[in-house]
Amino acid sequence: MKSSLLNVQRALGALVVLALLVTIIPAVTAAAPPAQSPVVYYVRYGDTLFSIAQRFGTTVPALMAANGLTSYYIYAGQRLVIPPMPVPSPVPPYTCKYTVQYRDTIYSIAYRYKVPWYALMQANYLYSPYVYVGMQLNVPCLTPAPTPFPTHTVQATDNLFRLAIKYETSVYAIALVNGIVNPNLIYIGQTLVIPYPGTVKWPPVPTITPTLFPFTPGLLTPTPTRTPTATATQSGGTPRVVIMQGALFLPNTITINRGETVQWKNQDAINHTVTSGVPGSITSLFRSGPIAPNETFQFTFQNAGVYPYFSELDQNMTGSVTVQ
Secondary structure (H helix, E strand, O other), rough: HHHHHHHHHHHHHHHHHHHHHHHHHHHHHHHOOOOOEEEEEEEOOOEEEEHHHHHHHHHHHHHHHHHHOOOOOOOOOEEEEEOOOOOOOOOOOOOOOEEOOOOOOOOHHHHHOOHHHHHHHHHHHOOOOOOOOEEEEEOOOOOOOOOOOOOEOOOOOOOHHHHHHHHHHHHHHHOOOOOOOOOOOOOOOOEOOOOOOOOOOOOOOOOOOOOOOOOOOOOOOOOOOOOOOOOOOOOOOOOOEEEEEEEEEEOOOOEEEEOOOHHHEEEOOEEOOOOEEOEEEEEEEEEOOOOOOOOOOEOOOOOEEEEEEEEEEEEEEEEEEEEE
């Protein structure tokens, strides 16, 4: 009797445990669903980022961002993480046609129609950005239709940098669209397409006020301070010669008698002057003006005294004449 009662108690205990398990297990499995692993794809020969994006319903920029890519280059066997399918953004339907013109690019067409360039490629099943003249592209229907980029005829004072500032674009964009290999080589009369006008804000160009060369002949006001005077003559016997060479007067000092003539001869490759006085205080005795290479200037001294002189084009170039 006792054994049968014990068996009944054991059976009831097993039933209670089984009921508890039935109630607990569904709750546990519902609370912890299996985690989904990210989709990984290994690049095959012939794949491109565009073909992979089409296959998995994503975009090329999303693929590049998910994998830290900085270029479109991929290789067979490369491991790529496939990002989740992006939420499609509303875009106008690509139900109109556009005929590719000379100097058009997929980027310039997308810019004019206000759509991403990769979306324009996907709408036309393009595997590369290459387009050719006469090609028909599916584009959004915009009213009014986008106008072409402006053109500019090169003038004598033009260069690509000035044109980029004028039209608020970049030198690189102008060179790329117009097929210019060397941005420094454009010619007068050349017609250039100006891409993406108004997209680059250049800093204002400062206004530069030109300053005059401080030693330009004719700018200094003569201020005679000496009492001796002399008169220049066309002849005065055989002149004493002073050579202007290496930014020096050779000889630096010279002694002559009254009535003698001194001739300065320029043997440098640049102009010089011979002006009586000292830098900052010239006199009215003589002033040659610019003396070109191999040219001369001479002056006859009539009165005794010491006459300093210098070159207005190089104030370190000084000399003196002593008249006995």
